[in-house]
Amino acid sequence: MILLLAYLAYAMILLIALSRRGVICSVPIPVEAAPAVSRILIVGATGGTGRALVAQALDRDFNVTALVRNPARLDIVHPRLTVIRGDVMDAAVVNVAVRGQDAVVCVLGHKRFFYPTRILSEGTRNLLRAMEANGVRRLVCQTSLGIGSSAGRMGVYYTLFVVPVILPFYFWDKTRQERLISASRTEWVVVRPAALSNGAPLGTCRHGGEVGGFVLTPGVARADVARFMLDQLSGNDHLGSAVGVSS
Ligand SMILES: NC(=O)c1ccc[n+]([C@@H]2O[C@H](COP(=O)([O-])OP(=O)(O)OC[C@H]3O[C@@H](n4cnc5c(N)ncnc54)[C@H](OP(=O)(O)O)[C@@H]3O)[C@@H](O)[C@H]2O)c1
Numbered sequence: 001m002i003l004l005l006a007y008l009a010y011a012m013i014l015l016i017a018l019s020r021r022g023v024i025c026s027v028p029i030p031v032e033a034a035p036a037v038s039r040i041l042i043v044g045a046t047g048g049t050g051r052a053l054v055a056q057a058l059d060r061d062f063n064v065t066a067l068v069r070n071p072a073r074l075d076i077v078h079p080r081l082t083v084i085r086g087d088v089m090d091a092a093v094v095n096v097a098v099r100g101q102d103a104v105v106c107v108l109g110h111k112r113f114f115y116p117t118r119i120l121s122e123g124t125r126n127l128l129r130a131m132e133a134n135g136v137r138r139l140v141c142q143t144s145l146g147i148g149s150s151a152g153r154m155g156v157y158y159t160l161f162v163v164p165v166i167l168p169f170y171f172w173d174k175t176r177q178e179r180l181i182s183a184s185r186t187e188w189v190v191v192r193p194a195a196l197s198n199g200a201p202l203g204t205c206r207h208g209g210e211v212g213g214f215v216l217t218p219g220v221a222r223a224d225v226a227r228f229m230l231d232q233l234s235g236n237d238h239l240g241s242a243v244g245v246s247s
Pocket residue numbers: 043044045046047048049050067068069070073086087088089107108109110119123142143144145192193194195196197222
């Protein structure tokens with residue numbers, strides 16, 4: 001009984017801590033006009049959301065550069081797709097990949113759940129530095145529902161089990177990632193999806209601050225998240241904010 005109460009107290013403290021971190025509300029980003037975006041860098045292109053992004057971006061006539069650790073994992077060949085081999089933790093290769101782009105889309109993720117890591121935050125720091133150095137303005141980055149103002153909105157299963165047991169370090173690094181982005185001088189949009197699936201896209205999704213729920217776990221297809229993220233490259237509706245997305 002004492003152990004159960006201690007565990008629940010830990011889960012609640014983590015929930016409160018996550019709710020106080022993440023994106024910091026900052027001054028509105030001055031934007032004269034929606035940028036003309038044709039060349040984009042996708043980081044995390046071999047992942048689930050990343051592959052959907054690459055495929056949809058090519059369909060939408062973007063010139064796509066993919067920064068990948070293992071090109072063999074990206075089974076898409078296209079005349080408008082350039083693949084750069086490299087690790088996001090390598091600032092030099094990130095700088096090469098960012099140079100000449102109009103925008104960056106980041107869907108980094110990893111499976112090193114059970115010990116502290118800074119892959120998401122340090123990788124994003126490298127991206128932000130390279131963007132600043134090369135005058136690249138727009139960043140659209142995927143984090144997760146459950147961070148900052150959306151804490152608890154992945155439902156009770158995530159709040160009481162998945163986040164405190166499996167993902168505490170991972171989510172904490174996501175809060176650092178969001179903070180870095182919101183403190184940057186880029187035109188940024190943070191996209192916080194619900195539980196991801198590889199299901200068929202609906203072609204639309206719910207989005208905003210009220211997405212998700214405190215009881216049931218909301219879901220969304222990666223393909224729908226990818227479409228929403230690509231829409232943020234030229235739209236200004238969600239600039240400087242973290243947007244929840246679910247089906
Ligand atoms: N799963 C969910 O239900 C869920 C819900 C909400 C949010 N999210 C978040 O959404 C994001 C994307 O999720 P996903 O499932 O679509 O992605 P994913 O399949 O986990 O793919 C992650 C991508 O990041 C790349 N990556 C990892 N470390 C890297 C490094 N050091 N340098 C360069 N690339 C690196 C991976 O490359 P490799 O192929 O080389 O490993 C892969 O392409 C993640 O941050 C995840 O936490 C997930």
